[in-house]
Amino acid sequence: MNNFLSSEDQIFLVFYAIFWGFVTEAQHPWKPFQLPLFCRQKWATRRAILSVMVLNVLPLTYFGYVIRALKDHPEPSWATHSTLQILWHLVAHGVVPAFAIFGFYRFWLSIVEGNPDWFYASDANQVGKYQHAEPTYRIGFDPNRQSDDRPIVNLGPDTCCWNLFWALSYIVVSGAAPWIAR
Secondary structure, rough: OOOOEEEEHHHHHHHHHHHHOOOOOOOHHOOOHHHHHHOHHHHHHHHHHHHHHHHHHHHHHHHHHHHHHEEEEEEEEOOOOOOOHHHHHHHHHHHHHHHHHHHHHHHHHHHHHHHHHHEEEHHHHHHHHHOOOOOOEEEEEOOOOOOOOOOOEEEOOOOHHHHHHHHHHHHHHHHHHHHHOO
8 A cells, every 4th residue: 555655755744844943933033924014015025025935935846846756766675674774765865855945044045135125124214103013134233233122134244145055055955865865
C-alpha cells in the first residue's frame, strides 16, 4: 500500500512548518503584512504586495516543488541500509529542503534594504496619524537617539548584498537537496 506522504515528505512538512514559524516571528518588527494600512499608506501597500509574493507565494510554490520532487522517491529499507544511511537520507531529503524558507526571508530583506525609501518612510512625520503603528527606518545606529514609542526598523548600511547572497545560497542548496543522494 502506498502512503500519501512518505517519511521524508512528513519530515519536510514538519520542519518547513517549524522554520516558517521562526521566520514569521522574526518578521514582526518589519511589519511586512501591514494590511490595515493597505491602500492607505504607500509604504505599507508596497510592503504588503512584496510580502505576499516573497513570503507567501514563493514559499508555497517551493513547497509544492519539494513535495513533487520527493514523490515516488524510493525510501531506504531497514533490511538493506544501515541506520546512518537511513538518517542521512531522511535529513538530506526531509530536513535540508526546509531551510529554503530562511532564504525567502533573506530575499525579502535584501529587496527592502536595497530600496528602503520605497518600503518605509524615513521620518515619522511622513506617516502622519499612523506613527504609532507604521515603522520608519534608519540606517546605522545612533547611541544618542532617545527612545520613543514609535516603531523603527534599523538597516545596516551594507547588508543588502549579503542578504541576497545568503538568500540564494539557502534556496539553491535547499532546492537541490531532494535530488541529492537518491
